[in-house]
Amino acid sequence: MSAMPKLCTVDVFYGPQVLGNQHHIAYRPAPAWSETPSQYQRVPNLILMSGGSGAFQAQFLNYGRQVRRCGSGNLAVAAYINEKLKTKPTNELLLTPSGEIQLGFDHESAYYFDKPLTQRPLRNFRFWRRLISQPVINGCYCGGRNDYVLLELSQPLTQLSVNSGALCQFSRRALIVIYRLLSGAVQLRYFAPQYGAAEDAATGSACVQAGAYLRNQYPKSYAHQPIEIKQCSPAGGCLYLKNYQQQVLVRGRTAMRDSTAVFSSFDYTEE
DSSP, X not given: OEEOOOOEEEEESOBTTBOOEEEEEEEESSSOOOSOOGGGTTOTTEEEEEEETTEEEEEEEETTEEESOOHHHHHHHHHHHHHTSOOOOSSEEEEETTEEEEEEEOSSOEEEEEOOOOEEEOOOHHHHHHHHXXXXXXXXXXXXXXXXXXXXXXXXXXXXXXXXHHHHHHOOSEEEEEEEOTTSOEEEEEEBGGGTBSSOSSOHHHHHHHHHHHHHHOHHXXXXXXXXXXXXXXXXXXXXXXXXXXXXXXXXXXXXXXOTTTTTTOOOEEO
C-alpha cells in the first residue's frame, strides 16, 4: 500500500462578508493522475494536481464528476505552487481538460489568463425571460451547446429565481446572469443544474465570459478598465477581471489550510 497525498484546502474568491469557493488539492509530482482514487470519489471541488515547473497538470472534479473549466481551481493551483511548493509562479503553464492556462501569483494575488469562448447574439428572448421571470435586456451564447448562455438583466440579482427543471429540460448550457451596477461593478450569478451545480459560489470561468461580453457591449466602460465582479450566490464571491486583447485576466484572494479536519474520516492510502 502506498500513501495517498494529503489533501490541502484552498479558499478562493473570498472577501468581506463572502466565503468564495473551497477546493481540495491532492498533489504528486509524478505520474499524472489517470483516474480518481476511490478515496477521493466523495470529495467536493477536488483538484488532482501533478507535474512540476514548466508544465503542471490539473483535473477538476466534484464528487468524482469531471469539471472541464474551473477558474477558482486555477487560482487554487497558483496558490498551492506559491505556498506549498515554495515557487513564485509567473505565467506558469497549467494543462487542464479544456486546454492550457497561464497562471501566476504576484504581490497582488493569484491570477490566471483565459481565452473566452466565441459569443453569438442571444435568440429566443421569450424562453429565457420565462425561465427567470425577469426582463432580459441583452445576452449572448458562449461556445457550443454544452457551454454557456449569458443574460443581462435590468435589475439586481439578489432576488433572482431560476427554474432549474426547465433549464435542465430545454438546454444543456449553464446559465450566467449579470447586472451592471451604477458604480461600474457587476453582479453575477451562475447556475448549472445540468452538471450537478444548482448554483456555484464563485465562478472564474463564467466571469471570463462575462468580461468578454462587457468588453464587446460596453467598450468605453469595460474594454480597458479593471472590472469588479460581485457574485451574489448564497456564499458570495469577489472576483477582479481585466480584458487583454483576446484574453481575460482573473484575480482573486486565496487562503490555504490543511484538510485533515474536514476529511478526518478518509484513509489516505491505496491498495
